[in-house]
Amino acid sequence: MDKTLFITGASSGIGAATARAAVSASWRVGLFARSKDKLDALAKSLGSKATALPGDATDLDSQHSAMKTFANETGGIDAAFANAGMGLSAAGTDAGDPGEWEQMIRLNILGVLWTVKAAMPYLKERKGHLLLTGSAAGRRHISGSVYGASKWFVHGYGGNLSEEMKSFGGRCTVVAPGMVDTPFFDTPKPDKLQPEDVADAVMHALNADPRCAVNEIFLMPTQ
Known part of the structure; x- marks a missing residue:
């Protein structure tokens, strides 16, 4: 039976590239994002191993519903990738827009929490794997960066999840x-x-032997 991966922010960028890589490795993928047209086009290009699941990552009920649909279609969920996120138009604190901060926190923090919360029951059944998109900005201090602080949360929470998921043989990777x-x-x-x-x-990370928990992978451009 093919393994299954649920991806948020799947309509473009990292999410879409991950979907293509997973399908090439014979995984089935659930594609979750707000843009139905982009999801449908991506799912069509990937064929029968992809399911388009339009929804809003900042809405817990939307994530619950999408995962239930995906699990019912495939028989379960082996991994979930909390990838949806956004940046800010103005850097720093003094120049920042509090309204934009609130939008970002809903997606970069609450959206991650909702993915984890919705996925956990399925992952417990299969000793499954959570993946979170962190950032180099969450591993160093940047002057006044509210975005960076949101990614510090992801890194800290990912480590805490790794500890929690040991109880059922699961893994978490940032x-x-x-x-x-x-x-x-x-x-x-x-x-x-x-x-x-x-x-x-x-x-x-997904392909690592079950004895190996890949807690973090840090990537930087050479230029």
Whole structure:
């Protein structure tokens, strides 16, 4: 039976690249994001191993519903990748927009919590795997960075999840890239990491022997 991976933020960038890598490795993927048109196009390109599951990562009920649909279709969920996230238009605290902070916290923090909460019952059944998209910004101090602080949460929470999931033989991995050339940025960054680099790291963690917990993978561009 094919293993199954639920991915948030799956319509583009790291999420879409991970979906392609997983399908190439014979996983079935549940594609979760708000953009139904992009999800449908991606699912069509991936074929029968992909299921489009439109929804809002900041809504716990939406994630519960999507995972239930995916699990009913496939028989269960082996792994969930809490990848959805956003940055900010203004850097630092003094110049920051509190309304934008609130949006970001709902996605970068609560969205991760909702993915974990919705996935945990399925993962317990299969000694499953959680993956979280962290960031180089969550591993160092950046002047006034509220975005970076949201990723510090991801790194800290990922470590706590690793400890919690030991109770049932599960694993948690934080994948922490530096700058990645994705639609996250307004201009292309061709000399930086590519989404496929992060997808490769996700698959490395998923493919590790069950005796090996890959707690964090830290990726940086050479340039």
